[in-house]
Amino acid sequence: MDALWETASLIAGDEFELSPAEGYVLGGAILLHDAAMTLAAFPGGLTDLGKTDEWRDAIALILGGRQDEPVAVADIENPAGDVIAEAVPIVLRALHAKQAEQLPITA
Known part of the structure; x- marks a missing residue:
């Protein structure tokens, strides 16, 4: 969260101020x-x-x-546990921005 908040500060610059409500919404979006x-x-x-x-x-x-x-295609379709463990963070990083859009409407 800190890295995204810092990036937002860099993009907005020193002269851009957020109201408390805007800061709350931005913080919520970053957490989401x-x-x-x-x-x-x-x-x-x-x-x-x-x-x-x-x-x-x-x-x-x-x-x-x-x-x-x-x-082999069979190895891709049925990977070993250690391969799965290595793949999960890679795939989550690749998909997280798109998935974040869906979270507010996911039941």
């Missing part, structure tokens, strides 16, 4: 954005992540870095 960096932001959790192109790309990238031969 950060909340999208968790599996809890996806209603189906890991299952939802596994349906994305970003997931398949991350798994293929990880596996490709571990072996010299081409990555």
Whole structure:
């Protein structure tokens, strides 16, 4: 949150002032954005992540870095636990901004 707040301050400049209400809304938006960096932001959790192109790309990238031969589709579809653990933060980072837009309307 601190990094986003600082970035907003840099963009706005020293002469731009926020009212308390505007600061509250901006802070809430930043927290919402950060909340999208968790599996809890996806209603189906890991299952939802596994349906994305970003997931398949991350798994293929990880596996490709571990072996010299081409990555098999079966290995992408059924990755090992250590590959999943490595892929989750990569995919959350890639999708969090888009997911943050959905959080206010997600039931």
